[in-house]
Amino acid sequence: MTDTTTADAPLAVGVIGLGDIAQKAYLPVLTALPGLDLRLMTRDRAKLDRIGEAHRIPARFTDLDALIDSGIRAAFVHAATDQHVPIVERLLTAGIDVYVDKPLDYHLDPARRLVELADRTGRSLLVGFNRRHAPGYLQAKERPRDLIVLQKNREGLPEAARTLVFDDFIHVVDTLRYLVPGEIEHVDVRSRARDGLVEHLVLTLAGDGFTALGIMNRLSGSTEEILQVSGADAKREVHNLAEVIDHRGQPTTRRRGDWVPVARQRGIEQIVLSFLDAVRAGRSIDAHDALRTHELCEEIVARIGE
Incomplete structure (x- = not known):
């Protein structure tokens, strides 16, 4: 070169x-x-x-x-x-x-x-893994997170286990890993498959004082992504990375501004800038944390079967 x-x-x-x-x-x-x-x-x-x-x-x-x-x-x-x-x-x-x-x-x-x-x-x-940079999910990380529930559902799209997990559910896995407030000590996987195609998948990650659930239903009737984090008698929800709802008594809702680009809402703009800033600064970005997400995905596939 x-x-x-x-x-x-x-x-x-x-x-x-x-x-x-x-x-x-x-x-x-x-x-x-x-x-x-x-x-x-x-x-x-x-x-x-x-x-x-x-x-x-x-x-x-x-x-x-x-x-x-x-x-x-x-x-x-x-x-x-x-x-x-x-x-x-x-x-x-x-x-x-x-x-x-x-x-x-x-x-x-x-x-x-x-x-x-x-x-x-x-x-x-x-x-x-752009969701680590999405504003709604960064705001969720600010809150107490005794219980984390992330659903990423699709309509009419059952799929073979390996491609479902590594192409799509991997976002759920990585986001939960990013949001959990401590070391993961327990992993549980439940799923349903028909004719070799996974219809739904539920992942439980637990540690000292927290539980995180990742849910994917490929026959849910709609395409949606809903994050809920709760603790200290309060809850924050993020709908489709755009709408943030806080629950403590009367719910309050904040929606993405009309002129906020979708790429910024989804964290793509921010992760791109982070990468380019590192390149210009000569700073190396380590991929070992991303590899741990891949390791957990491999464990999920092993548990539910190819």
Whole structure:
């Protein structure tokens, strides 16, 4: 990799994979930030040109090695999960800091290898657990949390255990880990499956003075995400990361402002800025905490069966 950067030069950043998550969540944030030299990469030339033109990004690549050789210092990886390991391995080996969508991989061992590689190369590896940065969930963390209940439900979408847990329920797992006020001493998993597809899943995490429940119903009749934290005779609810309701006597409700971007509401803008700030400062982001979330997901899959 050729390093062409100077102190005043824009930060050269690659965006790898241009599917829905990149288009809807990340490119609107990245293209609005000053001081970035964005470079797009996907193997689909027609999509590459269409999105490049839409965002006025002239630097476009269909080959990962060519993108690396262009001198990027950081990369956002939004490719399919089964491509995360080979892409992230090449980036880290080339000395590039990496932000990657969750999960690192559908299995624990490859995820662990990526974290170990980041350690050896001294590069950042940040997994996109954006809910840790969502304002509603940060506000929930301010409150007493003797009991935490997080539901993330879907309509008509039963799924095989491994993909359900690692693609979707992983957000529930990581958010509970983030919110619990102490060390987790007990883990319990309950589920129902039919014809090899999980219909609902309930995770219990408990420790000294707290219990946390993670619930996913794939036949709930609606798509919703509801967080409740309670303690000290008070409760705070967050509905779909946008509406915060405090209960202590008469409930009070605060809603997302009309002009607050969805990416800010969901913590995407904040996690992107955190990653880019670390890159500019030369500060390495450790992925071991994210790996512990993957370890717990692997345990959940083992308990409910593939």
